[in-house]
Amino acid sequence: MAERKPLFQFAYRRSPDQDARESAHHGVVIVGAGPVGLSLAIDLAQRGIAVVLLDNSDRIGEGSRGICYAKRTLEVWDRLGVGDPMVEKGVTWRRGKVFRSSDLLYEFDLLPEGGHKRPAFINLPQYHVENLLVGRAAALPGIDLRWRNEVVDIVAHPDGADLRIETPDGPYGLRADWVIACDGVNSTVRKRLNVEFAGEMFDDQFLIADIKMSAELPTERRFWFDPPFHEGRSALMHRQPDDVWRIDLQLGPHADAEREKRPEIVRARLAAMLGHDEFELEWVSVYRFQCRRIRSFVQGRVVFCGDSAHQVSPFGARGGNSGVQDAENLAWKLALVLSDEAPASLIASYDLERGQAADDNIRHSTRSTDFIAPHSAAEARLRDATLALAPHADFAKRMVNSGRLSTASVYDTPLSTADGDVWGGGVPPGAAMQDAILSKGSENLYLTDIVAPRFTLLFAQAVAAPKLSAPIDLVAIATTQSPCAPLRDAQGQFAARYEATPGCGYLLRPDGYVAARFRDATVEGVEAAFGRARGKG
């Protein structure tokens, strides 16, 4: 197998900062131009915050790595202006099948209802994701992206940090008010600051291979427990664009990783699975998975996002997705703090909210990994009994765990205003907004397209909307055909998903999370919730 060539190459350029006698001073320096660092840079730039983005490489494309991107992440990328090309390039899917031996145990549909702009998932190799984000970043003023700028040291101060950076032209220094570490699992920033990265390592090893073949298989996630082609272990298969397929095979704790990576060994395993050897190997790796996190994602003026802060096993697609959602959570808060519209303490809510998300992801990912690779004979018996009961009993089917796929986390946060009214359903404070189709004249629009990444009041039109003096966008929606609001809930999706009745209002944060909701939205109620959501409560 040939090493995969880098698909996208970028040019190192000398920065004037390298000629400065003293370290140049910047407001925000982001370390790492992966999906997380790029998403954060774009979000901040769109909010008028200039950033320096450093990356130790100058190319992307060696290995597909993360491939599954969830609906919530696609909605974030919509707001960053890259949702369409991601979905066009990616393979859209929502169905999965779980097999035991060669028998189908069950199928699932991750998005059985209509009225959503974005699908449950797309599969797209990480290098395409990064390349599309780099293209968007280059089109925005305010992003100074520096390739082959490797951070080798960081010294933190109460009001910022000093960075030492190696380049092809030699080293230089930068001073930043805020450093955001998006530099992945092996984060240099985390190591240099001696931040502990603790958690669980799993014994089992997994072979991950990308292969190229033309196959007439449906676009769905397929998972096998104890398949005939790989007895006693598990297998996972995903479709990627351009006739590329991702296959994960469990190898057990004692496999010889170097031997397992040899092309003839990999080919033999895959040929047994596929029943033919008409495929090319694109990329092969052998992993042991870990679930771990750092205790606090905010260490003074250094903030950790994505894999530098938390790591999960791949079952559930919770790594890349949670990283992009970290960036989304941080961007609006940092922008408000830097423009003096919110206290610096607002950043603590990033640690709280995304720490909850990380715990949730680690919990799910640990449970899935333990089900797929049981720790002991007792756990294996319990797992096998679950699989044996699943065809006979619905409760056991629900316990079969081949990965619980990433959805938006719900935050228990002081930025939310607790419900003061009675709600039977709808979207509670701390949860992400739901999409819905609305009508404007003869046109159909998605709610996620209508709402801008700013504080927004979704108001179910009664007589008149509250006259807000705070900087809050108003989106008024007529729940019945009414001339007073041009947006109509013609299909009733807004009413159903938000339990919306005339006069009710949802205050959305700039990341599309519900800050508060009111049966009768008043200026006082909405503005008090607005203050709380900006950390002034």
Place this chain on the structure above:
Amino acid sequence: MRLDTSSRFSDPDAAYRLVVEAHRGLADEESRKLDAALILILANQIGDLTVLREALALSRAAVAPVKEAATS
């Protein structure tokens, strides 16, 4: 009362996890003893012979289907 095989936990993964964690740190023989004790406790909690009989039949069907009797 009849055996209910529908999913009754709001978070089935959490229930599964509790059982897994109860076995952590036990030798295999201890794990088997724990399972036996747990079966008796849960059977008593059900307190209904009809349901217990159906549960036993389902377990048997799932993991050890009745084999054709060997003819001598």
